Amino acid sequence: MITVERLSFAYPDGTQALRNISLSIRNGESAGIIGANGAGKSTLVNHLNGWLRPQSGTVKVEGSRSTGKNQENLRRMVGLVFQNPDDQLFMTRLFDDIMFGPGNLGLPRQESEAEAERLLRDFGLWELRGKPPSKLSQGQKRFAAFAAVLVMRPCVLVMDEPTSDLDPRNRKKLASLVNSLASTRITVSHDLDFIWDTCSRVFIMNSGRISAQGEARALLSNRELLEENALELPLRLQR
Ligand SMILES: Nc1ncnc2c1ncn2[C@@H]1O[C@H](COP(=O)(O)OP(=O)(O)O)[C@@H](O)[C@H]1O
Numbered sequence: 001m002i003t004v005e006r007l008s009f010a011y012p013d014g015t016q017a018l019r020n021i022s023l024s025i026r027n028g029e030s031a032g033i034i035g036a037n038g039a040g041k042s043t044l045v046n047h048l049n050g051w052l053r054p055q056s057g058t059v060k061v062e063g064s065r066s067t068g069k070n071q072e073n074l075r076r077m078v079g080l081v082f083q084n085p086d087d088q089l090f091m092t093r094l095f096d097d098i099m100f101g102p103g104n105l106g107l108p109r110q111e112s113e114a115e116a117e118r119l120l121r122d123f124g125l126w127e128l129r130g131k132p133p134s135k136l137s138q139g140q141k142r143f144a145a146f147a148a149v150l151v152m153r154p155c156v157l158v159m160d161e162p163t164s165d166l167d168p169r170n171r172k173k174l175a176s177l178v179n180s181l182a183s184t185r186i187t188v189s190h191d192l193d194f195i196w197d198t199c200s201r202v203f204i205m206n207s208g209r210i211s212a213q214g215e216a217r218a219l220l221s222n223r224e225l226l227e228e229n230a231l232e233l234p235l236r237l238q239r
């Protein structure tokens, strides 16, 4: 479903962010990507929807390869919820923000509006649809950013640090949302408890490489492995 082969990437200033990454993620799987700050997690997932293009190696989603010509196709398939909701929401009315993606992709308007309404009601945001997104609380912005992506019905959902600004109740709400989706899900997070609750497989990144991969709870309870990668046990296992 998603295959990354020998992917390397350096930023224009010379920072080598990815070094020969290979991984595959199956259809419908929920995978976590963890690793210390600067490990390359965001750089990796920003390749999955064509936001960044491979400098060497390949990225394929459902057999469709990330190349210059194929970016729109990838954007249709892969929905990316950015680390910062302010990067996702920029219109003056919340509802227009939710409808921006479907309009851009040329999806049928009526169906998309109905889906937008369903998502906003689900997330308790319907009454706020006329408000500027900049006036929402951090938690509301986070769910609005999810709605803006889910309304495009991506077959792969990629989330970069989705819980960074959520209180415990909203974290729980987001975990059950993520667990209720049938699409392939990829979550980048420092929040190893959230990964524990939502992922079946985990990849650990360290200095631009995948340093370990395996069954989520086996990796997440391996203190030595986590410490080698500058990570700590999930809070629920610390006592
Ligand atoms: N736009 C950029 N220009 C130069 N270096 C960058 C840029 N974005 C990230 N980096 C560097 O690339 C490396 C990987 O960053 P990133 O993928 O953001 O890591 P993570 O998401 O795991 O914290 C880091 O060394 C970071 O400083």
Ligand SMILES: [Mg+2]
Residues within 6 Å of the ligand: 041, 042, 043, 083, 160
């Ligand atoms: Mg990041």
